[in-house]
Amino acid sequence: MMELPFDQVRTLLAVVDEGTFEAAAAALHVTPSAVSQRVKTLEQRTGRVLLMRTKPVRPTESGQVVVRFARQLAAMENDARLALGLASASAPARLPIAVNADSLATWFQQALTRVPQDPPIYFELYREDESHTATLLREGRVMAAVTSSAEPVAGCTVRVLGRARYLPVANPEFAKRHLSSGVLERCLPDAPVIVFDRRDDLQDRFLRDFTPDGRGASQLRHQIPTSEGFCEAVAAGLGWGLVPEPQAEPLLKTGSLVELIPGQPVDVPLYWQQWKLDVPALTLVAETIAVSATEALYA
Amino acid sequence: MMELPFDQVRTLLAVVDEGTFEAAAAALHVTPSAVSQRVKTLEQRTGRVLLMRTKPVRPTESGQVVVRFARQLAAMENDARLALGLASASAPARLPIAVNADSLATWFQQALTRVPQDPPIYFELYREDESHTATLLREGRVMAAVTSSAEPVAGCTVRVLGRARYLPVANPEFAKRHLSSGVLERCLPDAPVIVFDRRDDLQDRFLRDFTPDGRGASQLRHQIPTSEGFCEAVAAGLGWGLVPEPQAEPLLKTGSLVELIPGQPVDVPLYWQQWKLDVPALTLVAETIAVSATEALYA
Structure with a gap:
C-alpha cells in the first residue's frame, strides 16, 4: 500500500x-x-x-x-497506547456496532453491561434493519453487527449467535373477536396485524407457511417502529403479532396476551459479523456478546 | 389544476x-x-x-x-365511502405519522390506544428525529408529526402539545465514582455520558447552560439509539444522561437512579404538525393525541 x-x-x-x-x-x-x-x-x-x-x-x-x-488504524493505535499505559491520555476506544431492534430491546443491552469497563470501551450503537446492516459494514461505519443475514460482507467474519424466538400472540379479547369464528388458518389472514415497519415481513412469512393457501397477513395493519411499542400495541388489542419470547412471556403469565398457536414459535437465526481485525477491544466485546447470546437465545 | x-x-x-x-x-x-x-x-x-x-x-x-x-384524495375518498356506508368494502383508513422516539416510548403509545377504533384507523408510525420529520411532512410521506420543531412546514398547521420533561440522572455508584470529587459543574463535563444518536445534543446543550465555562458533555460517550435502552444504560452505570421523567421516576423511587440536580429539569416543547386537510380520521386522531398530551406533558 x-x-x-x-x-x-x-x-x-x-x-x-x-x-x-x-x-x-x-x-x-x-x-x-x-x-x-x-x-x-x-x-x-x-x-x-x-x-x-x-x-x-x-x-x-x-x-x-x-x-x-x-x-x-485508530483501533490499533488505541491498543498500543493502552499497552504503553497511556490510556487515560488517549481518545477512548469507540466501537460502532449495528444491532437489529429486537435484539437491542431484549438480550443485547444486558450483554453490553457485561463488557468489562476497565479500560472503558464506548459503544456507538446503530439500530438498523438487516438490509442496511450490510451497507454499514461495507462502508466502514460499523465494525460489527448483530444481524439475521448469514451472508458475510466482504472482509468480515460470520459467527452464529443463536436463534431468537418469536411467539404469535394477541390480546385475549382481540382473539375472541377476530379469531374465534372459524379455523385459525382462515381467520388469521383477515385479522388486523401489527408490523414493525414497512419492510417487516416476519408476520407475512409466518402466515404463508401456516395457511394452506399461502396467504400473507392482512393489509389491515398498524406499523409501530419500536420493539416495546410493538409489544404494547399487541397487548392493547390493536392487532396480533409475532413478539419476542422474552417480551411476551410476562404478559402471557398475567393473561394480557394469549398464544395463538401454542408450540409453534418462529425462530430467527442471528449472526455476529465483524471485520477481520485483531483488536483486543473488539475481540473482548465479541466474546462477551457471544456468551450472552448463548444464554439468551436458542441453540 | x-x-x-x-x-x-x-x-x-x-x-x-x-x-x-x-x-x-x-x-x-x-x-x-x-x-x-x-x-x-x-x-x-x-x-x-x-x-x-x-x-x-x-x-x-x-x-x-x-x-x-x-x-x-385517498383520505377524502375513504371518508366518502364511510359516509355512504361502504366502509367495509373499502381500503382501511391509513394515517402515516412521524413521532420522535421519546414520545413513542412514553405517552404517545397510550394516546394511540385511545383513538376510537370504530371505524378502525390504521397507524403507520415513523420513528424519526426532528431534522428528518420536516422532510417526511414535505415529501408527503406522513400526514402529521409529533416534533420539537415549532417552524411550520409549508402547507401544515402547528399546534402546541406541551413540554416533555427530562431529568439529569445517573446510577448512584456512578455518581459516587465520577461526580463526588468536586463541584458538579466541574465534574459532569468529564464524566461518561449516554447519548441517543450522533445528532442528539440534548446533554451537550444542557451542560453548556449549566457550566460556568459553557462546556458540553464529555467525548466519553455511549450511543444507545432506543429510548428504553438509553434509560437502562444510565441505570446500569455506563454514563449519566437526560432521561424522560416518566421513565426516570420509578427508578428514582427504587434508588436505581439518583437525580443529579434536583429541581433543575430540562423541558422540551413538543408540537403537532399536520397537513391542512379536512379529513375526519385525521381530526379525530389529532384531538385524541392533544388530550393525551395535555395529561402527559407539562403546560
Whole structure:
C-alpha cells in the first residue's frame, strides 16, 4: 500500500463520521478549509474520488477502503497506547456496532453491561434493519453487527449467535373477536396485524407457511417502529403479532396476551459479523456478546 | 389544476410508498410495466419529472405535490365511502405519522390506544428525529408529526402539545465514582455520558447552560439509539444522561437512579404538525393525541 499520511486518513474518517466538513473541523479543532485541503490532498495522492459531496457526505467505494483502514488504524493505535499505559491520555476506544431492534430491546443491552469497563470501551450503537446492516459494514461505519443475514460482507467474519424466538400472540379479547369464528388458518389472514415497519415481513412469512393457501397477513395493519411499542400495541388489542419470547412471556403469565398457536414459535437465526481485525477491544466485546447470546437465545 | 387521472395519481403514490416499481405493481395487482407506463404518462401530462429513479425511489419537488394530492384524495375518498356506508368494502383508513422516539416510548403509545377504533384507523408510525420529520411532512410521506420543531412546514398547521420533561440522572455508584470529587459543574463535563444518536445534543446543550465555562458533555460517550435502552444504560452505570421523567421516576423511587440536580429539569416543547386537510380520521386522531398530551406533558 502506498503511504497514506495518518492525519489525512484521520480527517477523512472524521468527515464520514460527522457527516459534514464543518462538523469534522469542529471535532478536530481545525478550520473547515484545512479539512477540505487534507481530503483533497488524499484524493490526489490516491488518484481517486474518496467522498461524494452529499449531505451527509458518503464515502465512494475507494473512500470506503480508506475509512476502514482509518478505523483499523485508530483501533490499533488505541491498543498500543493502552499497552504503553497511556490510556487515560488517549481518545477512548469507540466501537460502532449495528444491532437489529429486537435484539437491542431484549438480550443485547444486558450483554453490553457485561463488557468489562476497565479500560472503558464506548459503544456507538446503530439500530438498523438487516438490509442496511450490510451497507454499514461495507462502508466502514460499523465494525460489527448483530444481524439475521448469514451472508458475510466482504472482509468480515460470520459467527452464529443463536436463534431468537418469536411467539404469535394477541390480546385475549382481540382473539375472541377476530379469531374465534372459524379455523385459525382462515381467520388469521383477515385479522388486523401489527408490523414493525414497512419492510417487516416476519408476520407475512409466518402466515404463508401456516395457511394452506399461502396467504400473507392482512393489509389491515398498524406499523409501530419500536420493539416495546410493538409489544404494547399487541397487548392493547390493536392487532396480533409475532413478539419476542422474552417480551411476551410476562404478559402471557398475567393473561394480557394469549398464544395463538401454542408450540409453534418462529425462530430467527442471528449472526455476529465483524471485520477481520485483531483488536483486543473488539475481540473482548465479541466474546462477551457471544456468551450472552448463548444464554439468551436458542441453540 | 389540470386534470390528473386518479389511477395514475394512485400509482405514483404506491410507487413512493412501496419504494420500487415492482413492489408497487405487486401492491396494485398489475404488471411493473403498467406501473412504469402510468408514471410516464403522468410525467408527460404534467410536463415534469415526478420521481427520482433511486432505490428506493424518491419524489422530486413536483412529485411531492402530486403525492400530497394523492394522499388527500385517498383520505377524502375513504371518508366518502364511510359516509355512504361502504366502509367495509373499502381500503382501511391509513394515517402515516412521524413521532420522535421519546414520545413513542412514553405517552404517545397510550394516546394511540385511545383513538376510537370504530371505524378502525390504521397507524403507520415513523420513528424519526426532528431534522428528518420536516422532510417526511414535505415529501408527503406522513400526514402529521409529533416534533420539537415549532417552524411550520409549508402547507401544515402547528399546534402546541406541551413540554416533555427530562431529568439529569445517573446510577448512584456512578455518581459516587465520577461526580463526588468536586463541584458538579466541574465534574459532569468529564464524566461518561449516554447519548441517543450522533445528532442528539440534548446533554451537550444542557451542560453548556449549566457550566460556568459553557462546556458540553464529555467525548466519553455511549450511543444507545432506543429510548428504553438509553434509560437502562444510565441505570446500569455506563454514563449519566437526560432521561424522560416518566421513565426516570420509578427508578428514582427504587434508588436505581439518583437525580443529579434536583429541581433543575430540562423541558422540551413538543408540537403537532399536520397537513391542512379536512379529513375526519385525521381530526379525530389529532384531538385524541392533544388530550393525551395535555395529561402527559407539562403546560
